[in-house]
Structure formats: structure tokens, C-alpha cells
Amino acid sequence: MSPSAPELRRTVPSAESAKPGGNGSGWTGCNSCPLRDKGFCSLLRHGRAAASEVEPRESSVRARQHIYRAKEQGRYIAIIREGMTLRYLTITDGRRQILSIGMPGEFISVTCVVRDTAPFSVQALTPVRLCLFEKEALQQFIRNDPDALHCFLDICVSEKEESESRIVDLGRRTSEERIARFLLQMASRSGWNGESGYSFHFPIRQQHIADLLGLTQVHVSRVISKFRRTGLITIGSGTLKIADAYALRQAAGGRDI
Amino acid sequence: MSPSAPELRRTVPSAESAKPGGNGSGWTGCNSCPLRDKGFCSLLRHGRAAASEVEPRESSVRARQHIYRAKEQGRYIAIIREGMTLRYLTITDGRRQILSIGMPGEFISVTCVVRDTAPFSVQALTPVRLCLFEKEALQQFIRNDPDALHCFLDICVSEKEESESRIVDLGRRTSEERIARFLLQMASRSGWNGESGYSFHFPIRQQHIADLLGLTQVHVSRVISKFRRTGLITIGSGTLKIADAYALRQAAGGRDI
DNA sequence: CAGGATTTATAATCTAGATAATAAAAAGAA
């Protein structure tokens, strides 16, 4: 298992040659981590003795492997260091609904920080590197550190807002609007500044988009094909390019993104 | 810093007889409130001088009236004392999506506690009595009281879980399943113990159900009619009765509610 | 209790998106 991802991935040139996986020999700690001063991680007073209990340990997961299984009672809380994850739920007849896609710097699941178990599963979408925190220690850290708490609360509310936005998508928008909006959102999360011509790592299969947006792969294919044919986007080996930002925004429903 | 044990909170029943309060004339204060010792309210050390800033004042709202308008920057945070509310969003073409239905003891919107503004509106579904808290004071209270904070965090996560459950409904369940599930949920929230024959106050129009579940009123009518015809439920002037709980659960998709 | 307004019911028709089936590309793996 190698870094295996497009250029964007090769941050921190830590010599992580042969890694046994599981939980890390190539562990490089927070110091060399690009997320060190971002989001929740920025609150972990790195290296400070006082907070040493919340030093994470690392773990690597291969693409498709499960990180958390529904109803499981985990001892660890994970933050994504590298790669992308899927949080999903399966109901009767094997119908699947993806709840969210996780990216670096984010918790695998905020619910798991607060609850004993969760009804959904989480799996790696790409090869993933995780930072594992002792659940108890992290909870205590959040409880005792006002900044951490504030940040965590903010994350919860943000995710709630995201969920509600998805509810509006599913309840009241057409398949084209949903897909266009999803592509725009992914671009934004990858650091897009809004201009045409931006391309980014996009390891998401059409079946994933379907299971996220309440559609079928066949239909997603149809819409994506149309977007390509009409020059809104371009796709090539794990990369998506926003060719015509204006038109894509139009397709997304114009205003009220 | 402050004492933690929840029960110990119920101190000093200060005689706060008739208080003028916001615009309600019949303001009775927390003492006579049935919600006094429930949910978030149970954490407001009623009558204690230290917490006097978070004493609410009351306000009444007529059915259909707006309580919060999208993007508005409110000075108050409201908890529902009596009645039911609708939280919804309107997008292009006037398409509407209801995000949630509020019931006594609940915040009108948890988002508003944390954010300056929110993208949705809230209106009264029935005549509503609200308890208004100064936003600043409430935020500070939550920040300083570990129990309140814990409770608030729990509310956020619960609502997130609810949203995600709705996402699964919208993305992957049929209209019959959605409607059956919704009726069961409402019954539960009204104190149902799960047995057939339970009836409860149900002031929700078919158009509301449609806007909540991503359907049309016409289709909701069809399904409700079928449920009545086949003896699953009974409806009469603002009241819904679960006639055949088992069958209704079956219609809701059996397992995994 | 009348008379207007809101809500629900029902039937006819339409359509966005689902299903099913198959082929063609890509992507890995040997």
C-alpha cells in the first residue's frame, strides 16, 4: 500500500517507506502534520505535558476497508489525516444511504464522540491515514477545554446544517440540481476559489453519488454525461475539472446554494 | 466550577407570582410550568439569584404567525412552552422543505443558539406560548454550566441524528414507508407507549406532511386514505389514532425504525 | 347557521427517475 494518490496527496515528505499498517510504524506525530494548526487539531496543545493524554496514535486503512461498523462500541475516536471516508447506513433490502463524505481534518463521526454507538458504518473511500484518540481522554479534553468545546459544538452545528441542506436537496430538488450542487460542494471542500478551470482529486464513483443523493447509478451516469457533453465539467482518472463554473452553478439552481 | 448533580438543582422555589413578562398577560413563570423539571429547562436553577439573568419572559404567538424569519438576527432564544412549530426553508420557485416540527420543551432552533443567523424560518403551527431568553445570557449560561452544556450538546447531536434519519427516509424509502414512519414518530413524541388504540393531538395538515417528506399533498392524501381504509389509523378533528400499531409498523418498513 | 376559506378526496394524465439488460471502457492484477 503506497501513497497511491494524485499529486495533491504528497504533502509532508515523511519517509514512510514500508509500513506494516494497523497502527503505525511510519508514525510522524503531529509536528509534521499539515493539519496541525487547522480545525480541531489546532486545539490539541501539541507537546504540552498537560495535554499529553490526548496525543493520538496513527493507523492506516486500505481503500474499502471498514473503519467503524454500525452499533459497534469503539474505544477510539478518529480524525482523518489523509484520504477520504464514507459514512453510510443500510436498511431493509440492502438499500443504502450515504450520510456524508469525510475529508482530512474531520472526525470520522462526531456522533461517536458523544454517543456509545451509532447506527451507521464508516469505510475508507481511498487509502486513509487516521489519528486515533482514546475516547475517554478526548471526551475529557473537550469537557475541560472551553476552546475545544466551542470548536466541537461548532462542528456539530455545522454538520447539522449540512444535513439539513441535504434534506432540502433530497426533498425538493431535481436530480440535476442535486448532482451539480454536490460537485460544487466537493470542489469547495477541496479548496476551490470559484473560478472555471479548477481541477481536483475526485475518487468518488457514480454509485456513491447515487447512494448519497437518493438516485441510481444509471441516472447519475446520464446526468454526468450530459454535464460533460455540454462542457460543464471534465473527468479524467480520479480528477474532476470544473470547466464552466457559471453554467454548473446555473444547473445547481442558480441562487440559494 | 458550579455544582454538577442535576437533581440538586431544584432549589429554592421562589414565589414569583404574577410577572408581567413580554406580551403574555397570563404569564405564570417557571414554577407552575410542567416543563420545569424536564429537558433543558431542568437546568435553569429556577429562582437562584446567580442564574437570574436567564429567567425567561413569555410570549404568545397565534397559529401561522412567524416566530423567526430566515437570515434575521434575533436577540432572543425561544423554548416552546405550549403548542407546535414548523421549521422550514423555501427555495427557488417557492418549493418548500420543512426541516422539523417543534414540540413543548424544545428550542425553536438550536442553530440560532450558536449562530448569528439561520437560513430557515420558523412559524407557529398551532397557537404557541414561548419562553424567551436573552441570547447573550443563555449562551453564557451554557458556556459556564457544564451540565447545561452537556445537555445542549446532547440536543444538538440528537437533532443531527434525527436529520440523518430523515435523509435516509428521503433518499431511500417509499412514500408509504415515510408517512407511516412519520406518524409513528409523532405518536412517540406525544407519549405513545406502542400499543394499538392510542390517540393524540395531531394538528398537522397533509400539505405539511408533503413538505416534510418530499411529496405532494395529493399523494399524501392517497396514502393516508389507504391507511384509513385498511384500518391502520383513524382521524378526527385534530386527532390521530393508531388503530393497528403492528400493521402501521409493517407499513413503516418493519424492522429498523 | 350562513357563506367564504381552507383542507381533503379522487380521477385522469404525465414524467422524472427507476429497472433491466447489455455493451464498452477503465482499472488492476498476473
Next chain:
DNA sequence: TTCTTTTTATTATCTAGATTATAAATCCTG
């Protein structure tokens, strides 16, 4: 490269739920 697996494309057909229209109940409110 060749073989296998996974992913995407495409076409034909079907259907759950939308739309439109109208009538019948209910619900106010004076």
C-alpha cells in the same frame, strides 16, 4: 500484455409519484 474485475454508458421499458382539475368535506367567523 492478457485476463479479470470494476466502473461507466446506453437503450428500452416501466412505475412511483407529480401535475392538473374538480368536487366534496371541514373549518372558521361573523
